Amino acid sequence: MSTRIYIPRDSSSLSVGADAVAAAITVEATRRNAAVSIVRNGSRGLYWLEPMVEVETPRGRVAYGPVSMADVPSLFDAEFLKGGAHKLRHGKTEEIPYLQKQERLTFARVGITDPLSIEDYAAHGGWRGLRNALASDGAAIVKQVTDSGLRGRGGAAFPAGIKWKTVLDTSADQKYIVCNADEGDSGTFSDRMIMEGDPYVLIEGMAIAGVAVGATRGYIYVRSEYPHSVAALAEAIALAKAGGYLGNDLLGSGKAFELEVRKGAGAYICGEETSLLESLEGKRGMVRFKPPLPAIAGLFGKPTVINNVITLASVPIILDRGAPFYRDYGMGRSRGTLPIQLAGNIKHGGLVEKAFGLTLRELLYDYGGGSATGRPIRAVQVGGPLGAFMPESQFDTPLDYEAFAAIGAMVGHGGIVAFDDTVDMAAMARYAMEFCAIESCGKCTPCRIGSTRGVEVIDRIVAGRERERNIELLEDLCDTMINGSLCALGGMTPFPVQSAIKYFPEDFGAAAKRKAA
Numbered sequence: 001m002s003t004r005i006y007i008p009r010d011s012s013s014l015s016v017g018a019d020a021v022a023a024a025i026t027v028e029a030t031r032r033n034a035a036v037s038i039v040r041n042g043s044r045g046l047y048w049l050e051p052m053v054e055v056e057t058p059r060g061r062v063a064y065g066p067v068s069m070a071d072v073p074s075l076f077d078a079e080f081l082k083g084g085a086h087k088l089r090h091g092k093t094e095e096i097p098y099l100q101k102q103e104r105l106t107f108a109r110v111g112i113t114d115p116l117s118i119e120d121y122a123a124h125g126g127w128r129g130l131r132n133a134l135a136s137d138g139a140a141i142v143k144q145v146t147d148s149g150l151r152g153r154g155g156a157a158f159p160a161g162i163k164w165k166t167v168l169d170t171s172a173d174q175k176y177i178v179c180n181a182d183e184g185d186s187g188t189f190s191d192r193m194i195m196e197g198d199p200y201v202l203i204e205g206m207a208i209a210g211v212a213v214g215a216t217r218g219y220i221y222v223r224s225e226y227p228h229s230v231a232a233l234a235e236a237i238a239l240a241k242a243g244g245y246l247g248n249d250l251l252g253s254g255k256a257f258e259l260e261v262r263k264g265a266g267a268y269i270c271g272e273e274t275s276l277l278e279s280l281e282g283k284r285g286m287v288r289f290k291p292p293l294p295a296i297a298g299l300f301g302k303p304t305v306i307n308n309v310i311t312l313a314s315v316p317i318i319l320d321r322g323a324p325f326y327r328d329y330g331m332g333r334s335r336g337t338l339p340i341q342l343a344g345n346i347k348h349g350g351l352v353e354k355a356f357g358l359t360l361r362e363l364l365y366d367y368g369g370g371s372a373t374g375r376p377i378r379a380v381q382v383g384g385p386l387g388a389f390m391p392e393s394q395f396d397t398p399l400d401y402e403a404f405a406a407i408g409a410m411v412g413h414g415g416i417v418a419f420d421d422t423v424d425m426a427a428m429a430r431y432a433m434e435f436c437a438i439e440s441c442g443k444c445t446p447c448r449i450g451s452t453r454g455v456e457v458i459d460r461i462v463a464g465r466e467r468e469r470n471i472e473l474l475e476d477l478c479d480t481m482i483n484g485s486l487c488a489l490g491g492m493t494p495f496p497v498q499s500a501i502k503y504f505p506e507d508f509g510a511a512a513k514r515k516a517a
């Protein structure tokens with residue numbers, strides 16, 4: 001009998017040599033006459049252990065990592081095929097505290113199954129949500145999603161059920177489901193992990209959305225920097241179609257849902273939903289005026305549900321286990337779980353899916369293990385490049401949309417980037433403005449011109465030129481951008497800038513300190 005070995009195939013593991021490790025294990029097994037079968041799974045999200053190799057033993061899977069090619073002979077010597085002791089052994093995978101303490105609903109299968117095996121997906125609870133949806137009607141499906149409390153995981157946290165209801169209630173000859181897989185926020189990778197580690201959960205979520213609102217076509221807009229996601233989705237879509245889970249007769253129901261992948265051209269603004277729609281239509285990614293909402297007139301002017309990958313991938317479990325099951329997790333108006341991404345200067349970077357309500361401190365220290373450099377964590381930026389910088393005094397804030405909004409921060413897509421005490425917050429503020437200047441679509445003046453002027457003003461402050469006057473000017477400029485920009489790129493870039501000045505005035509010189517006090 002052959003021993004099953006799991007070696008991840010996602011971008012993160014490939015970038016640190018997973019293919020070479022898989023090849024080395026195959027060669028060494030042949031040399032030693034050991035029968036092994038290798039499954040290329042998704043990453044478990046314990047990135048500091050990648051490539052993490054798991055061996056299936058009668059007592060469960062045993063994890064070893066990070067494994068390099070050079071470690072392979074010694075792993076065989078240590079009888080790792082039987083779960084033997086080795087310096088890279090971490091015990092049973094499920095018992096690694098980082099994983100054991102998580103509440104994985106959306107990521108329930110990631111790392112466990114073979115991402116492209118439809119049978120494996122079905123054996124682990126897949127397609128049950130779609131079957132329930134096909135046995136139900138549109139209004140009932142939308143009600144389940146509404147009752148679950150699911151809010152958009154792409155950034156704005158808008159209730160998914162309300163968006164779906166608008167599309168359901170708008171009559172048209174054609175409706176669309178669009179998945180936003182542009183994942184442009186700094187420190188975020190949960191969309192990529194789902195697309196590469198469990199693509200069927202996204203396909204199932206989109207098919208359910210189509211059945212719910214009466215949309216027969218869907219598009220997944222993936223950033224071009226994710227070639228492995230594009231390849232995994234293309235293969236999974238072909239297999240799902242062959243299996244009757246997509247196409248013109250979903251599971252014999254007579255209902256149709258076709259799905260295609262589209263590659264983005266590489267612009268942060270194409271993650272903004274209306275720019276994304278422009279780009280999907282083959283035009284330059286420019287923000288559209290709202291109204292009309294995409295739910296009324298979206299892709300090609302037709303009613304369109306546009307949701308983030310994680311939002312859509314959270315739907316199958318809601319339709320499978322019911323709205324109350326999902327709603328039971330979380331706090332306040334933030335229901336369910338959030339796949340949080342720990343990045344930046346952090347010892348244990350990776351993915352943590354937990355119910356809303358745990359604090360930043362728990363995430364940074366209990367999961368993250370503190371900074372990678374061992375120095376104190378001075379600041380974190382949550383929610384991407386438009387999120388405020390949060391000082392240590394705010395680390396006890398619970399992960400909750402409203403709690404974050406109350407202190408001027410945002411949860412966004414759940415990416416947390418940590419910085420130690422060597423960070424220069426004036427340079428970070430400058431970077432925020434510079435990023436906006438580079439990525440601005442150029443449609444409105446406060447963003448297009450304001451961000452460039454913002455960089456110049458910060459440079460003058462840091463150089464000590466008329467500090468007091470320039471700090472006032474910067475505040476004025478931020479105010480104009482917040483109130484005068486058409487979309488959140490220009491409208492929220494001031495938040496990291498203002499928070500950097502407010503909480504870290506010492507990095508901007510004496511005048512900033514006096515003003516913040």
Ligand SMILES: Cc1cc2nc3c(=O)[nH]c(=O)nc-3n(C[C@H](O)[C@H](O)[C@H](O)COP(=O)(O)O)c2cc1C
Nearest residue numbers: 152153154180182183184271272273307308311488
């Ligand atoms: C500048 C900008 C960039 C954005 N980038 C993304 C992105 O990369 N992925 C995403 O899902 N949403 C992004 N959004 C949010 C989308 O506009 C939109 O709110 C989201 O796709 C809706 O899906 P949801 O309700 O499931 O979150 C961005 C918004 C702005 C203003």
Ligand code: SF4
Nearest residue numbers: 441443444447487490
């Ligand atoms: S705020 Fe910036 S990105 Fe948004 S519409 Fe205006 S110019 Fe374009």
